[in-house]
Amino acid sequence: MTTATLNTTYYRLELRRVLRDRVTLFFTAGLPAVLYVVFGASPEYGSEPVGDGNVAMWIMIGMAAYGAVSATTGIGGASAIERMQGWTRQLGLTPLRPSQFVAVKAAVAMTVAAIPIVLVYGIGLLTGAEAPLTVWLASAAVLMFGAMTFALYGLGFGLAFRSEAAVSAASGALVVMSFFGNIFVPLAGWQLTLAKFTPLYGYVALARRALTGGNTLDPDGGDLVPEALLPVLLNVGFWTVVFAAVTIVLVQRGRGRQ
Numbered sequence: 001m002t003t004a005t006l007n008t009t010y011y012r013l014e015l016r017r018v019l020r021d022r023v024t025l026f027f028t029a030g031l032p033a034v035l036y037v038v039f040g041a042s043p044e045y046g047s048e049p050v051g052d053g054n055v056a057m058w059i060m061i062g063m064a065a066y067g068a069v070s071a072t073t074g075i076g077g078a079s080a081i082e083r084m085q086g087w088t089r090q091l092g093l094t095p096l097r098p099s100q101f102v103a104v105k106a107a108v109a110m111t112v113a114a115i116p117i118v119l120v121y122g123i124g125l126l127t128g129a130e131a132p133l134t135v136w137l138a139s140a141a142v143l144m145f146g147a148m149t150f151a152l153y154g155l156g157f158g159l160a161f162r163s164e165a166a167v168s169a170a171s172g173a174l175v176v177m178s179f180f181g182n183i184f185v186p187l188a189g190w191q192l193t194l195a196k197f198t199p200l201y202g203y204v205a206l207a208r209r210a211l212t213g214g215n216t217l218d219p220d221g222g223d224l225v226p227e228a229l230l231p232v233l234l235n236v237g238f239w240t241v242v243f244a245a246v247t248i249v250l251v252q253r254g255r256g257r258q
Contacts (some may be wrong), residue, residue, distance in 0.1 A: 008185025
């Protein structure tokens with residue numbers, strides 16, 4: 001069996017296994033879509049202008065972000081559980097190399113992250129979300145690739161608590177982080193100040209940047225206020241390094257116990 005065939009076969013098996021979990025798919029794809037329809041498409045304020053688009057577009061990006069990180073968190077957490085249950089040792093008996101294992105897992109995570117993005121964006125297109133094509137493409141690309149950081153977050157949770165309940169807890173914590181990350185509603189005052197230090201803020205702010213022209217939405221007046229790019233990038237980079245470092249430490253600790 002060639003390397004390409006092995007990778008393709010393993011990818012197909014992994015993706016099929018993930019897609020069989022319909023409950024998880026609902027919460028990663030269906031729930032963000034419902035939330036967008038309720039808070040973005042239905043209210044009259046959805047048609048109000050924001051930057052190069054409207055409020056519905058602003059909300060749509062946030063809901064797609066929530067779905068994408070929920071998906072990659074679940075993939076990362078499941079990988080940790082598989083590792084502790086000995087699945088990776090079973091794979092060690094096959095020609096699949098560790099680099100191929102990681103590559104396939106990353107490909108599966110990005111595929112699953114694409115599901116809520118495509119669904120929410122598709123509904124947004126049909127229900128009044130407006131922005132230039134470049135905004136749609138740029139925001140979707142940031143959401144897709146940025147969500148990979150939260151595969152590390154889910155992996156760390158799974159390695160730290162060593163149970164399937166840990167994965168659910170990690171996904172539940174995302175709801176709180178999403179609120180304080182300025183995803184669900186625009187924050188102001190001390191809440192916005194706090195939000196800028198949370199893991200999801202930089203991710204969704206970067207995705208919305210093409211829409212808002214490098215600004216953030218002020219909920220009090222509905223106006224846009226300038227926001228520097230550097231703090232947003234530092235937020236994304238900082239939390240990516242933190243999640244990666246924690247995961248590496250936990251993996252090394254796990255090896256020391258074996």
